[in-house]
Amino acid sequence: MxxxxxxxxxxxxxxxxxxxxxxxxxxxxxxxxTEEIAKYDTITHQYEFRKNVIEEFLNKSGFxxxxxxxxxxxxxxxxxxxGGVYKVNDNMIDDLKKxxxxxxxxxxxxxxxxxxxxxxNIEAFIADPVVVDEMMxxxxxxxxxxxxxxSIFHALNQKAIARQLxxxxxxxxxxxxxxxxxxxxxxxxxxxxxxxxVDVNNALDGDGPFTPERSGTLPLTxxxxxxxxxxxxxxxxxxxIKGNGGMTSYLNTNDAQMVQKMIKDGDENALLIYxxxxxxxxxxxxxxxxxxxxxxxxxxxxxxxxYDDNYINxxxxxKVEFLAPIYVFPGGDEELALxxxxxxxxxxVQEIKVY
Numbered sequence: 001m002x003x004x005x006x007x008x009x010x011x012x013x014x015x016x017x018x019x020x021x022x023x024x025x026x027x028x029x030x031x032x033x034t035e036e037i038a039k040y041d042t043i044t045h046q047y048e049f050r051k052n053v054i055e056e057f058l059n060k061s062g063f064x065x066x067x068x069x070x071x072x073x074x075x076x077x078x079x080x081x082x083g084g085v086y087k088v089n090d091n092m093i094d095d096l097k098k099x100x101x102x103x104x105x106x107x108x109x110x111x112x113x114x115x116x117x118x119x120x121n122i123e124a125f126i127a128d129p130v131v132v133d134e135m136m137x138x139x140x141x142x143x144x145x146x147x148x149x150x151s152i153f154h155a156l157n158q159k160a161i162a163r164q165l166x167x168x169x170x171x172x173x174x175x176x177x178x179x180x181x182x183x184x185x186x187x188x189x190x191x192x193x194x195x196x197x198v199d200v201n202n203a204l205d206g207d208g209p210f211t212p213e214r215s216g217t218l219p220l221t222x223x224x225x226x227x228x229x230x231x232x233x234x235x236x237x238x239x240x241i242k243g244n245g246g247m248t249s250y251l252n253t254n255d256a257q258m259v260q261k262m263i264k265d266g267d268e269n270a271l272l273i274y275x276x277x278x279x280x281x282x283x284x285x286x287x288x289x290x291x292x293x294x295x296x297x298x299x300x301x302x303x304x305x306x307y308d309d310n311y312i313n314x315x316x317x318x319k320v321e322f323l324a325p326i327y328v329f330p331g332g333d334e335e336l337a338l339x340x341x342x343x344x345x346x347x348x349v350q351e352i353k354v355y
Contacts, residue, residue: 004070042103071125075130075131077131082132085125092126123346130152134151150202153201161300162180163340178192183281187216187303189284256305309328
């Protein structure tokens with residue numbers, strides 16, 4: 001039996017879980033007040049604060065650190081790397097502490113995992129961070145040499161769902177062609193070709209369908225004219241694309257359940273916008289299908305919005321189910337995905353990679 005500690009730091013929370021093999025023993029989300037986080041100038045400076053939270057969780061859990069087989073942290077902003085399980089090493093820690101590729105709370109996952117693991121001589125891992133990059137060369141070309149398409153997406157959940165779907169069908173992930181659609185605050189649509197995500201929209205920086213709070217791919221000339229109008233700062237433009245865009249900009253909410261209620265109450269505009277989001281998701285599924293030469297074994301819908309069978313899932317099925325059977329895996333359990341990644345590594349089923 002392998003006992004695994006999962007550490008998943010977010011901007012205002014630290015999610016923690018204990019697994020024994022595939023079984024969850026304990027799961028807790030520790031919320032952090034804004035004023036607590038505001039005291040720290042950088043993410044790295046939160047290290048002691050977050051580490052204390054985790055040690056307090058362990059003390060109350062009754063599981064001593066030495067009883068764990070491994071610790072796995074949420075992968076942070078690193079250089080582009082292929083998907084998989086990575087042993088946390090000094091090179092990774094150095095990049096995360098210096099925030100060479102950007103600052104995010106998830107950077108602390110590997111840093112804290114390494115320190116705790118070292119104290120009891122066990123392994124520390126990360127798995128499938130958002131910077132997973134397995135794109136084929138033709139998918140990187142944008143249309144101008146000053147811009148390269150980047151792979152930034154919900155890699156952890158996408159990979160976990162693709163593996164789960166393959167297992168459900170009695171096949172190996174590495175033998176299948178799967179399109180995975182993660183639908184949350186951001187939406188990413190990945191073409192999984194025999195275990196590699198060979199093309200995917202950059203869900204962070206504005207590529208793809210519009211989402212509850214992101215504008216997605218916009219008419220470029222209009223964006224340029226707005227940016228140079230003198231009415232918007234660079235910061236304003238970034239918020240327009242991510243945070244204040246998409247469904248929020250049309251309906252003043254990023255809550256899909258609220259929009260569903262608006263539709264049920266007869267709001268025709270809410271119906272139009274919500275259906276348009278499903279339409280754009282469907283168009284991107286069709287577009288990404290070309291990366292797999294339209295030889296698709298299955299399509300998986302996941303993320304929080306995938307709970308909506310009344311509207312979104314139904315509309316997507318109507319548009320694209322002719323391409324391949326559609327399976328729905330609502331939500332996105334990051335702690336389980338991390339635990340299963342560590343378990344595969346400990347069992348020797350999945351290669352442990354070096355950063």
